[in-house]
Amino acid sequence: xxxxxxxxxxxxxxxxxxxxxxxxxxxxxxxxxxxxxxxxxxxxxxxxxxxxxxxxxxxxxxxxxxxxxxxxxxxxxxxxxxxxxxxxxxxxxxxxxxxxxxxxxxxxxxxxxx
Amino acid sequence: xxxxxxxxxxxxxxxxxxxxxxxxxxxxxxxxxxxxxxxxxxxxxxxxxxxxxxxxxxxxxxxxxxxxxxxxxxxxxxxxxxxxxxxxxxxxxxxxxxxxxxxxxx
Numbered sequence: 001x002x003x004x005x006x007x008x009x010x011x012x013x014x015x016x017x018x019x020x021x022x023x024x025x026x027x028x029x030x031x032x033x034x035x036x037x038x039x040x041x042x043x044x045x046x047x048x049x050x051x052x053x054x055x056x057x058x059x060x061x062x063x064x065x066x067x068x069x070x071x072x073x074x075x076x077x078x079x080x081x082x083x084x085x086x087x088x089x090x091x092x093x094x095x096x097x098x099x100x101x102x103x104x105x106x107x108x109x110x111x112x113x114x
Numbered sequence: 115x116x117x118x119x120x121x122x123x124x125x126x127x128x129x130x131x132x133x134x135x136x137x138x139x140x141x142x143x144x145x146x147x148x149x150x151x152x153x154x155x156x157x158x159x160x161x162x163x164x165x166x167x168x169x170x171x172x173x174x175x176x177x178x179x180x181x182x183x184x185x186x187x188x189x190x191x192x193x194x195x196x197x198x199x200x201x202x203x204x205x206x207x208x209x210x211x212x213x214x215x216x217x218x219x220x
Binding site for chain 2 (some may be wrong): 004033035041042043044045048056058090098099100102103104105106107108
């Protein structure tokens with residue numbers, strides 16, 4: 001079974017630009033969660049999508065948004081990029097039936113904002 | 115809200131036993147996860163505790179005490195490949211601690 005894939009793996013943008021990251025979950029998984037990981041703050045939850053609906057949302061500004069498609073693939077978008085948005089963005093998929101479901105993480109997208 | 119605390123770094127010797135602690139203040143959760151993350155890689159699942167007590171899985175064990183707001187991950191017979199960050203998280207959705215970077219030395 002293929003794992004979680006994320007594209008692109010690396011991205012360099014400048015302040016003010018916007019970016020879209022993509023995540024393909026494990027086949028059969030209906031939940032996709034997004035996280036931001038930085039050395040100072042660790043792993044922070046952005047949002048979770050389940051069956052094309054945002055089910056949970058973390059404490060991030062509205063510049064961070066996401067969506068999920070009918071095939072469970074998900075995208076997240078960050079608009080008006082700031083230097084502080086430089087981070088590793090991880091997505092994780094799970095069956096989604098319970099919060100106890102094991103989450104499987106993708107390799108991440110390393111975003112650098114200059 | 116939820117607040118999760120872990121030591122930032124720990125060092126242990128190959129072959130030894132190490133205990134990584136995690137304390138939390140949370141308004142409610144279903145269970146507590148432990149994940150392992152090697153440098154430059156994605157986190158991988160280690161354990162999930164719902165009930166108080168010890169869950170053993172090979173060289174790794176995880177303990178939970180809800181009344182004390184406390185969990186720990188116990189690693190036995192340490193190997194060099196165990197050098198990684200260990201992340202404690204409570205679910206509903208996942209809220210992670212900042213992780214403990216474990217270095218295993220010869």
